Amino acid sequence: MIRLDTENLEIGLSEKAREQISSLLFKLLSDEFVTYVKARNYHWNVVGPHFKELHEFFQKIYEELNDEIDEIAERIRTLGIKVPANMKNFLNETNLTETDEFLSDKEMLKSLLTDYESTIRNIREYIPIASQNKDEGTVNFLSGLIEKKEKTAWMIRATIEK
């Protein structure tokens, strides 16, 4: 369990609720960081006849993840919890696994799709927990995020099947 530094807030959410939700949000943040590094790797290392297209596609993905990472971390801060961000904590808390450093273009896409689908399934489990804790702000935030990630997962899937 990650160590949290919690502030006192009077927004109608107990410290326990805010900590439980922030732990889940930190897991999500960790998943997004792992996927972010993969997308960067793939942007740099992709080769082959689809280079230009995939190089740009991977950039689009890491830029999107970059924005999401900031939003997730700031949601944790909004709940009055400091973000325990370091690489060790990210690797401890992520649900995802690292892949080989050097993959083929198809393996790169499959790896991203696996990560996206896994993250989407996790978010789907986090939403009812936020809801049980009456944290409508997080429910709303995660609902928007899941929709966005489902769309990107579709685009990755469509690129693989091309």
Ligand SMILES: [Fe+2]
């Ligand atoms: Fe670049």
